Amino acid sequence: MIDFSIEDETRSQIAKVREISEAGLKYSRYYDEHEEELAPNRLPEADDFRGRGVAGRGRRLTATDEALFIFERSSVDGIPLSQGRRDMGNHTLDAMGTPEQKERFSHLSFTFAMTEPGCGSDTSALRTTAELHGDEWVLNGEKIFASGGIRSDGAVVWATIDRDAGRAAIKPFLVLRDTPGFSVASKEKKLGIRAQDTAALIFSNCRVPRDQLLGGNEEVSRTGSGGYRGAMATFNKTRPRVSAVGIGHALGCLRFCKEELEKEGIEVEHGPGMHSRSAAQQMLIEIEADIEAASLSVLRATTLADSGQPNSLEAAICKSKAGEIARTVPQRCLEILGGSGLSREHLVEKWLRDARITDIYEGTGEIMRLIIARQILGYSSEELR
Ligand SMILES: Cc1cc2nc3c(=O)[nH]c(=O)nc-3n(C[C@H](O)[C@H](O)[C@H](O)COP(=O)(O)OP(=O)(O)OC[C@H]3O[C@@H](n4cnc5c(N)ncnc54)[C@H](O)[C@@H]3O)c2cc1C
Numbered sequence: 583m584i585d586f587s588i589e590d591e592t593r594s595q596i597a598k599v600r601e602i603s604e605a606g607l608k609y610s611r612y613y614d615e616h617e618e619e620l621a622p623n624r625l626p627e628a629d630d631f632r633g634r635g636v637a638g639r640g641r642r643l644t645a646t647d648e649a650l651f652i653f654e655r656s657s658v659d660g661i662p663l664s665q666g667r668r669d670m671g672n673h674t675l676d677a678m679g680t681p682e683q684k685e686r687f688s689h690l691s692f693t694f695a696m697t698e699p700g701c702g703s704d705t706s707a708l709r710t711t712a713e714l715h716g717d718e719w720v721l722n723g724e725k726i727f728a729s730g731g732i733r734s735d736g737a738v739v740w741a742t743i744d745r746d747a748g749r750a751a752i753k754p755f756l757v758l759r760d761t762p763g764f765s766v767a768s769k770e771k772k773l774g775i776r777a778q779d780t781a782a783l784i785f786s787n788c789r790v791p792r793d794q795l796l797g798g799n800e801e802v803s804r805t806g807s808g809g810y811r812g813a814m815a816t817f818n819k820t821r822p823r824v825s826a827v828g829i830g831h832a833l834g835c836l837r838f839c840k841e842e843l844e845k846e847g848i849e850v851e852h853g854p855g856m857h858s859r860s861a862a863q864q865m866l867i868e869i870e871a872d873i874e875a876a877s878l879s880v881l882r883a884t885t886l887a888d889s890g891q892p893n894s895l896e897a898a899i900c901k902s903k904a905g906e907i908a909r910t911v912p913q914r915c916l917e918i919l920g921g922s923g924l925s926r927e928h929l930v931e932k933w934l935r936d937a938r939i940t941d942i943y944e945g946t947g948e949i950m951r952l953i954i955a956r957q958i959l960g961y962s963s964e965e966l967r
Contacts, residue, residue, distance in 0.1 A: 586881070592647060599651045602631055606660025613661055613777035614932055618769070620732065621661050621777055628663035645819070645884035649826045653877060656830025657837065659929055659936075661777055669730040670694035670820055671738030674754050677815035678797040687756055690735035695725040695783055696813065703949050705740075705810065706749050710785065712741035714800070717792045719755060721785040724767070729943070731781030732766055735759055738796065739785060740813065747802045753809035754796040763788030774935030814894060821897040821944055822883040828908030828940025829876050831933040835915035836869050838930055842919060862918050869911050876900070876907040895957045902950035905941030912937055 588596075605627040613621050643651075671692025675684060701707040710723025721741055728737065736758040744751035757764050767782040797812065840850060843862065850866045851859070859867070879900035886893035912934035916923035923930045941947045956966050 586878075588650065592650060595647070596650055596654050599654045600658055602663060603655045603658035603660035605630065606663050607658060609661040610659050610777070610929065610932070611926070615776075617771060617776040620779055621665075623733070624664045625661065631663065644888045645822065646881060646888055649822055649880050649884045652823060652826035653830045653833060656827045657833040659831070659834055659933065665733060667691050669734050670816065671734070671736075671756075673819045674738045674796060674812055674816045675756070677819070678754060678809075678812035680798050683756065683794075683796060683798075687736075690758075691730065691733070692756065693728040693731045693734040693737045693781075693783075694816065695728045695731070695737045696740045697727045698723065698725055703946060705752065705813070708740060708742055708752055709745075710739065710741040711745065712743050712753065712755055712790075712795075714743070714792070715789075718789045719792060719795060721755060721757065721763070721788040721790060723785050725783040725785070727770060727943070728781050728783050729778060731783055732769060732779040736761075737764070737783060739783075741785075743800070744802050749810040751802045751809075752813075753799075754812055755790050756794040756796055757785070757788060757790055761788055761790060772939075774932070774938055817944055818883075818892075818894050818897045819887065821901040822880045822887070822893075824940060824944050825876070825880045825883075825900045825904030828904045828937045829873060829880065831937040831940075832869075832873055832876075832907050832911035835912045835930050835933050836866065836873060838928060839866060839869075839915045839918055842922065865914055865918060869914055872907055872911065876903045879903045895954060898945070898950045898953040898957075901940075901945065902947055902954065905947040905950070908937035908940035 606625065609621065609625065613619065667689065669691045671694040672688070674694060675687060675692060679687070696705065696708070698707075698709055700709060710721065710725065712719045712721050714720075719741075721739060723739075723741060725731075725737075725739065731737070736756060739755045739757050740752055741755060742751045743753055763786045765784045765786070767784045770780040770782065772780060797809070799809065843850070843866075848860070848863065850863050850870075852867065856864060879896070883893045883896035883900045886896055912930060915930060916934060919930060922928060925931070945953070952966060955961070956963060959966070
């Protein structure tokens with residue numbers, strides 16, 4: 583039987599996450615409106631929580647714990663008091679790195695640099711090259727939309743070692759920030775998630791030691807997807823996380839909406855039938871159900887990951903569902919709230935903008951539905967594209 587109950591220890595950790603997020607809340611609007619500035623790696627309020635972190639003593643956080651914390655954190659939406667030491671590229675290091683690579687590089691943060699000006703959903707269009715010259719790989723190309731690309735210590739750069747060989751020749755390379763030939767071209771200006779540094783990166787004759795090819799496999803397999811499998815392993819870990827972020831914003835909108843209605847003496851009652859509810863109450867109940875369904879789909883994906891089982895189908899399902907929730911819930915809440923929903927005095931309009939990315943990065947909603955259809959119907963990516 584699937585047990586959806588949350589342990590007391592996890593509950594108290596979630597409460598702590600809320601407290602920490604609320605401490606960072608006063609910076610949220612500032613960094614939304616000052617996109618050109620980077621939030622400090624450590625805010626003064628971090629000292630108030632020194633030694634009172636979320637991780638339980640001696641207990642490793644599971645993917646499910648993390649998802650529950652992310653729901654809470656992004657429903658409050660405070661700027662992190664101190665920046666984490668892990669970016670998306672670290673998940674590729676975990677999935678593909680050799681023991682030596684993990685030992686050497688896991689303490690550093692790595693952005694994930696796959697997308698290029700002509701390569702988004704269709705990764706086989708990737709143009710960045712890596713050529714072996716003696717004991718070094720020489721990387722040339724341009725990457726865009728690398729999340730954390732300015733702050734991170736380096737990048738996991740996806741490049742082809744043979745342009746004629748398709749996805750099988752796409753490999754991930756660990757490139758440290760100070761490597762000559764690696765530069766940040768620009769910081770992207772965005773509709774939402776403006777506190778997050780998203781960057782365009784350039785690699786120009788960037789020479790990387792041969793042993794920084796992640797996993798060390800220099801072969802180009804003529805069957806299967808080769809190094810690209812590591813990208814999939816990364817997404818299986820990170821799609822539930824970004825789904826949780828979007829769902830958290832939707833939850834923030836719902837909570838705010840309910841509070842505003844309560845101020846007007848309107849409570850959402852679940853008991854009575856539809857005939858005795860107002861349209862707003864009915865809409866909020868439907869939103870609650872949608873958020874619950876999306877949250878459970880995330881927890882299904884993380885529970886499988888925690889027990890070491892394949893979860894690529896479930897990760898795509900939760901991402902597709904969360905993308906939809908993140909697009910529609912803030913919109914519906916805004917309808918109920920009217921003008922106050924659009925006011926910058928509150929965060930609903932910000933969540934509407936911030937949540938929009940959920941259905942775009944780490945594979946768009948359309949691509950998620952392709953993945954789901956392929957897996958359920960048994961088609962290959964060549965047969966259903
Ligand atoms: C804020 C932000 C952060 C990001 N962070 C990262 C990051 O850290 N690292 C990284 O590598 N990338 C990152 N990305 C890039 C992101 O993953 C891509 O934007 C995304 O994969 C879509 O690619 P595209 O923008 O080129 O759109 P396209 O692939 O051109 O798609 C355009 C539209 O066509 C649809 N479409 C495309 N192909 C199909 C198909 N076969 N069937 C049906 N519909 C299709 C798409 O769903 C979409 O609606 C980020 C993007 C943003 C905006």
